[in-house]
Amino acid sequence: MRAAPRRSIEKSNAQFQKALKRLPLGVASTFRYWGDDRTIYVDHGKGGRIWDIDGNGYVDYRLGYGPAILGYADERVDAAARRGMEVGGVFALSTERELAVADRIAKMVPGVDLVRYSNSGTEAVMAALRLARAHTGRDSYLLIEGAYHGLFDAAMWMANVEEWSQRGGGDPEVVAYSKGIPQELKTLAHLVPMNDLQRLEDTFKRHGNDMAAMLIEPIQGNCCGISASGDYVRLARKLCDQYGVLLIIDEVKTGFRVARGGVQSLHGVTPDICTFAKAMANGYPIAVVAGREEVMRTFRYGGAAHGGTYTAHSVSLAAAEECLRILDETPALETLAKYGENLKAGMSRILNRRGIVHSYAGHDSMFGLFFAEKAPDNYRDWKTSDYSFYDQMAYHLHDLGVICEPDSREPWFMCEAHDASCLEDTLVAFETAVDMTLE
């Protein structure tokens, strides 16, 4: 295989060696470590591009794992954040803007009556699960294989598909994502494969009366954009109603990106609780747990505890107010989805010319690319598929100035600033990367 014309990342390499002495793996988040000689450090981002400390520019389709929906350093949102800064930070008291932003969310998302703020997706989903448990008086819950709901213990259970595919039967064992998660907690977590209606019914029959909640990530943002079908989400709603289980739709990645009202609005399903984060403030840290009034009122003294020093921080809140206004009142979401559609069409032209079979999952605003006729619709199928071509191509793309996730788990995220020049540069690099991978 031909080696990609590596850009120089000497400064990043040197920074890595220095950082290693003070930061585990040389980074602030384990997912940012790309290997001892590939980890890069960002100087700045603008629009749909980032520049590393060596001065290399990249068209970026990771967008900080999704938040930069309008593009990096968006002047409208940054100006609002500066206004938030002038207010004074954080007070251990409430501000008027909390209601203004909550009103906007309730206007955009059908089924949202009440809103509570958090700082991150992890915190919001953790609060949602606690709320469901407090409201129902039950402890166990249902997760879908391949979903990611954050770093808290209850969310970090996954299907051991490698062992299962070798065994060739039954269900995969449930294992923790990480060391440090008490095994005792495993008995509370049930897992089902995405889009298997029969399994879902069977699981509710067995455990439905004990479960507080079912969590659905409607487009799996950490599993290539694998999506729940409308039928699956609607069946989940029906079963939750039947068994008194609360439906939590986790829209931390999809919310205010795929549609103004979230994926839930596309399926016409109203969850009891939903969570939002990334796209709501164009990168400023803020998240939301929201939902039906009767459930949300369980956040009270003597009910589900919730709070936090930095919740509804005035900078993030001001950024959210402006970002949500733009997403609600301008065609930003249609624009970025159109860019995604154009990018996919361009990629397909290149792949079709070479007779390379491929397919896409997810939505034009966040999509997964597969080198197979049909995109997988559950984690087991993806995990047992051959994604080596994609992974190799992704590395070449980085060297050619396009950043997508270095493996196929993370979808390509589009932003309003991915204009024609970004797309043109991407497709030139994509064609070269494909040919390099083919050699």
Ligand code: PLP
């Ligand atoms: N939920 C979903 C669906 C996510 O994709 C993520 C993060 O990627 C989270 C929760 C956790 O969010 P955070 O990284 O902000 O804690």
